[in-house]
Amino acid sequence: MKPVASLVADPPQLVSDLIDHTRAAWREDLLRQVFIPIDVEAILQIPLCTRRVDDFWAWNDDPRGRFSVRSAYKMIVKIKIGREAWLEEREDPSNSEHEMRGWNSLWNIGIILVLNVLAEYPVIESAAKMSTHMILLDKTGSPAPSARTVGFNSAPIPAFTEKGAAYILLVERDDLMANCVVDDYFEVLCSTDISWEKNWTPPASPPGLGHDLTIMLGKQDLTDVSIDVGRESFSAHRLVLATRSPVIRAQLYGPMAESKMTSITIQDMEASTFRSLLHYMYHGSLPHAGKNDGSRHVDRRLLVAADLASTIAQYQHLLVAADRYGMEELKMICEDKLCSNGIIIDSVVSMLELAEDHVCPKLKARCFDFLGDGDNFKMVATSGEYLHLMQSFLTLLVEAREYITT
Structure with a gap:
């Protein structure tokens, strides 16, 4: 919520200034000095945490207070259409067909993820065959069936481009948002299978600092x-x-x-x-x-x-x-x-x-x-x-x- 008006010229800037931390309760006397009665009653209805939690910045246009490009775009569109309606002295069409059409045209675009496999390392250069897979994970961490990988899967190395190969994961945006996105991010599991010529052994990587420290700990x-x-x-x-x-x-x-x-x-x-x-x-x-x-x-x-x-x-x-x-x-x-x-x-x-x-x-x-x-x-x-x-x-x-x- 946002208070309608303030009764004083220099109101408190932090919510914590309005709270009696010893009682974990609102400072009602201060609220009535600063805000009009309707705002005071609304604020007093807000439950306070019984634990000490520092103030933090919250995004007003999201129920969870988290900023995202999607919520920011929706806010801008809403303000734009409302301002146009006010200038033209007509009712604010916040749910108009025009708004929904623009919204859907933007957020229904398919998602394409590209994985580049570079053929400039000894392991890959000596490979006879290589296949790469990308799997989109749903909210439970299981493979999402709506996504598919396209590219040079199981193709021989000569079929690759000069520097390697590209593998593409295609998924509908609606499916991604509904089944895979948690807290504005999603997970993709990538794997590459490499097959070498007979009697060829990949070069062993030299032991690093971590290996040496582990040996010291063990001994x-x-x-x-x-x-x-x-x-x-x-x-x-x-x-x-x-x-x-x-x-x-x-x-x-x-x-x-x-x-x-x-x-x-x-x-x-x-x-x-x-x-x-x-x-x-x-x-x-x-x-x-x-x-x-x-x-x-x-x-x-x-x-x-x-x-x-x-x-x-x-x-x-x-x-x-x-x-x-x-x-x-x-x-x-x-x-x-x-x-x-x-x-x-x-x-x-x-x-x-x-x-x-x-x-x-x-x-x-x-x-x-x-x-x-x-x-x-x-x-x-x-x-x-x-x-x-x-x-x-x-x-x-x-x-x-x-x-x-x-």
Whole structure:
């Protein structure tokens, strides 16, 4: 909303100035000094978050406050037509056929994605055959059937252009927007299959710095700090840890007590979680998650379900750890993993709470998309866990209503 008018010449510039943070309530006396009564009553109806949240810029023409080219275009068209109607002294045709025709002609254009494969590397130059595929992923992370790849798939190298080949992904814009776009972006999975001549071996890449550091860690070579987590102790290199995490850097090289210690104790974290965190610091990738014990006497369906639950829990704990230590890239990887296959009836509430606590907008949007299904919502909304979550986070309740009812 936007107040109609202000009663004072110099009104407060920030919403936070109108809030009594000690009581988490509006400063009604100040509101009545600054705004006219109708605005005051409207403002008092806005629920306030019970947690401390800093002000942020929000786009007025989107229900979620997020800017997009689409919403900006729609705003400009609406203003333009309204201004023309005012100048011509006629009724504002906000839903006129002219507006809709222009809107549809722009946003119904097909999407074409082009992937260039350059044939200037030894691996590709020596290949006998190569095929490339691009797969558009829907909101659940599964292949979208409406998109198709065209190009020189499975073609021999001589059929390529001088520098390589181009592969094109065709998709209708409406299908893309309805089935694949989440938070104004979509995902495309690209893969290339290369076949070489017989008896030819691709040249091996020389080991890099990451490989050497990993070898040093495995051999406990030149380690200069130990981290105690639970009942386990991990040896590592201070410089590597400080490079990968700004929080650990402050602990090891800042004015904190740990800067003079050779051992650090981490509370409220499982040893297995820190092991994965340390693996990522040195390898730049995650270890395989969700491994089972190989028992032959367990029902396979139960084993798959147990593995999935274990993997989801590992990624949840790792996301919390990544957020705690300021490792944004790892946090995004964990968020993507949870968005892909972690949202089910039994986990959506905990996922929603995780997304709210650790500011994961993509994960939150996927949870709301999942609850947007009527059957899913009926099963989840009656649970005590869901009701407790909504009572604990009033702003989350407001967002849930906006997502599910739209």
